[in-house]
Amino acid sequence: MATVTNTIRRPAAAAWLSVLAALSFLSVALSVVLIFLYAPRDVDQGEVQRLFYLHLPTAWLSYLSFFIIFVSSILYLVRRHARWDRLARSAAELGFIFTTFVLLTGSIWGRPIWGTWWTWDARLTTTLVLWFIYLGYFLLRAYVADPERGARYAAVLGIVGFVDIPIIHMSVRWWRTLHPQPIVVKSEGPAMPPEMLVTMIVTLVAFCILYVFLLAVKYRIETTRDEVMELRGALEQHG
Amino acid sequence: MENVWYLFAGFFLTWLILGIYLFSLRRQIEVLGSELASLRGEARTSERQRSPESATASEPNVS
């Protein structure tokens, strides 16, 4: 924690970050306790259903990340202030990781339930496509040499990509509903008993706090990175 | 209790990836922090070199 706060010159921000770190750790710990000790065993799916408590929050956060990218991209193209690009970059990295979590937990959960590691149902397929869009976003930033151009292109991709995601989901859903389903997918089942609901909400909140913490740290890192680039550029000019 | 193996695999992988990511964030902070500090040091020395002289610097400040 000290190494992060050393790069922060405003002491209030450093304090907030430490608070966030502690809060994330505590809330995630609490949610794990609830997931394993408080939430009841699912009648149909058994213990493995508890993976659902990871699956849902990470899915929401992966979509939230792209929403953040969308808004930052618009703001960047309009205002051209570096902070919006930094926010987009940070949200992209987190979004990619959380999308990977969704795919992982979904697949591992699906194996015992559906009998297969993968199924082309609407939600998993859309998430897979989303994963590839994130990948394209990073490739774009990596291959475009000029950072300012890269930021602009990435912003356009962020906007176009975000608008496309609901269309992708819709088209995949139509595709699947017109296809015979091998197994009936009952992802969330009927109304959840209150203990499950509580566990779900706590885990969701915990992951949101964790997300905000990670986003803040990553944003900080990107700010430092930008400062390093600026200094290096300035030194090369005058030095 | 049969599918518990999958449950633990899922949780373990998730926390593992998260842990690796946190670790990589920490590395990024360290690397960038030290780079920033050294660059700031260079900037300060080059400032001091330039201000007492009105003529152009004779040698580039190469690290």
Next chain:
Amino acid sequence: MSAWSQFTAIVKRDLLLEWRARELVLGMLVMTLLTLLVFNFAFDLSGVQRAASGSGALWVAIVFATLLGWGRAVALDRQEGAWEGLLLSPVERPVIFIAKLVSMLVFVTIVELVALLVLAVLFALPVLQPGVLVVVGLGTLGLCTLGTLFAAMTANVRSREVLLPALLFPLAVPVVIGAVRATTLELNGFTGDAAPWQNLLGGFAALFFALGALTFGGVTEE
């Protein structure tokens, strides 16, 4: 110069250059025909399921041809500095976008007509009916609007062959799904069922045409 005359000037230039050199359309054509050929061996294009396999083969061929076309078009434009010159001229960005889109549409349409003929003759698929042609048109429009935008982004990038598909494929998923489904349905005679897919394709093309024209300025700010 008015926007219209600028537009026609750009399109005419692209078409004229292509008419003289002919490497773009020929390349796309060869790619398309070979893809269809390989698909015939990979899947059963003469059996009972030919509508589904045939439409799948057609759209894979179109997607690959479009990618190839855009890659070559960008490379050709960059050769004489024509792309940079175009960007330095006082033409409005949306005009450039639409002009480039139309030029590519002309080339892809030529290639597609040949592909459809091949499917009709060699694989006995009833492709030359209005329903199929509408689907092909709308799907191509959707692909090319995205392609125009991403081609401009990847114009100055070394690894264009990797980056352009990496950007285009995920975003074009609705087009591929919709186009293949609709083509299959049309080939099997279920024109009514194909209608929602056609609407999806049309909406997609319209939406990304508008978005592309709007954001093209942000991409081509040099």
